[in-house]
Amino acid sequence: MTDLADRVPLAQQPPKPGSGRVFFGSPVNSAVSVTCLLLIGYVFWHVLDWGVMNAVWTDAGGPEACHASSGACWAIINARWRLILFGLYPFDEHWRSGLACVVVVLTAILSCLPVFWQTVRLATLWVCGFAIFYILMRGGMLGLASVPEEKWGGLSLTVFIFASGVLVGMPVAIGLALLRRSTLPVISRTTGAFIDAVRSLPLVSILFTAAVIFPFVLPPGFQGEKLYRVIVGFALFFAVYQAEIIRGGIQSIPVGQDEAAKALGLSYWQRVRMIILPQAFRYALPPTINQIVTTFKETSLVVIVGFFEIMASGNAAYGTGEWTFAYVEVYAFIAMIYFAFVFTLSRYGAYLERVMRVGQQ
């Protein structure tokens, strides 16, 4: 039997990847390749020219040196990086804010290791991480000077709001998902209506409600610090989305699993703890990582309710006096910080997805 591919003229066969013909198979294709190459080269060259070759790197010359150059003015980062990274935190205590930030990032990295993927270990890890973070940031003990929450700012505030929002939100999400899966109609319907209502609201309005409305509907004495109210709002927002993801995970478990567990005489809580949740989380892991990535990006919205996190401190860094022209550099710097976090997280998510798929085959 002759292979069909042998009978088709060579020019009409789909090009094999890796051969030159994917670039230059036809005149049109060659033109597209060349145009794209020129475009990429042009953009790359300009970015290099602006950001590296003509850039002013030290703030020794002040803003005047930047005016003289056609390149990027990284001098502003040199001059204002402490403001961008630490916000209004007292100058002499900046090392504490930086160290606290490193602690949370380290905790997050450690919890990505499979060794820690057990409820008890994960909980211990995060409780320790948060305790160290809080002691470092808040001070007032162990000989550290006290720094009230209003003075917190910059990157460590972003990381703190994000991490605590996810950690508080995750158990709430599990609870909401289980309530929505309940066989009792009143409970599942009410929870469903609540989840759908909150999901249809923008995060900005939830944060606004938490910052401005909560004190209005709570009796005095229960209102708490604004930072913690906003974290509660943030956690709630994360929880309703995550609840739907977990529910999706629960629904992808074969029915036989639950039925077999019932037949073995396990109680509801035993089934949830040992059969349902471990498998649901396995199925729901890729969308969960996705949700966490989105949540990290949306942490930036707390600037709207008046927090001095990294975005607001960036605005302040170029907003005053002599550096007002250098906004591109400041935003590029902050964008790179966000990019580093978000890109790493999403790569990790893609890696996990690959590993899990191998396990299922």
Add this chain to the structure above:
Amino acid sequence: MLKLLRNARFRNWAAQALFLAAVVGVIVFFALTASANMRAQGITAGFGFLFQSTGWDINFSLLPYTPNDPYWKVLVIGMVNTLFLGSISLILATMVGMVVAAARTARNPMLNAIGTIYVDTFRNVPILLQVFFWYAVYTRLPPPRQAYSIFDTVFLSARGLFIPALDVSAIAAVGASLAVIVGLGAALWIAHARRFARKEPSLRRAGWLAVLALSFAVALVILFVGRGEEGAVISVPALKGLNFRGGIAIPPEFAALATSIMIYGGTYIAEVLRAGFLAVSRGQVEAATALGLRPWEVFSRIRLPLAIRMVLPTLINQYVWLLKATTLGIAVGFTDYFMVVAVSITQSGHTIELIALLIAGFLIVNYSLSTILNRINKAVAIKGLSTS
């Protein structure tokens, strides 16, 4: 008692009653505290304040507005602004997404690379940062006197983008739009309805062309009759003093939001569509090529329609989610629905009522958007292929 607790039916009833009581209790508790707080501030609860005049101005409105207008009107204007910004940015984002998705699924590796670089760069930076960035860019354009201009009709300056506009009365604008919409509908009907399937194709084409031409002529007449006081149908922006007069002004806040949602939303829509393109079976594309369709026809007649139908449910969620991004208007001062509600709360103190209106507004918008799109999804879904 213990026997009663063992009874599953009783236990279920009791659990539900307790749950309901807890939910109602929390709501009542909040409401009581709120009403006590409002009484302490001397505010009477109720929606009567909606008919009081606001006393503050807003910077962007498609409808005429003065500070003497009542609260309900400012809320309507906010909602119109949100829908206007939302529809424009969603259309732009869809166009960007289509191009990028096509590039990422193209055979040419250089095109793939450009698409990937685009998505990876803009997807991993928060949209708020992009809004701030574009706002800084647009407000740092040259002042009106040194504005960039295209043939002296379109101007780009730090005060915003100025484009020519129709200078006609509101009734004429609505009438002309109606005439065009009716004409388009009739033309589409004549071109596609089964009813005329037996007629000659040339006769059919002449028919819908004539209907279309007639509707445009009617629209032009309506516009001419309802023209503005200066006697011209089209008003072109021109420099008068320190700013431009005439035409439509698109403020930098609006431009920054639309640009950011277009770029950021475009990456998400591109990813959704890419999944759709990859799901179109190769046999379909090969069959189309074998029938002699040109590459552009294969794309526009086979790959794109099939891909969109496959991913429409995901796309709907993405649209609903992107529409919520318009609330970032408050970061740069664009008067969308959320910002209008927020300002009304600080100005009038009617917190609970306004929050209820905010929630109701977003529920209605999101629900109607997803209902309409789900209807479309059901109508165009490939029969016999379950996609949802």
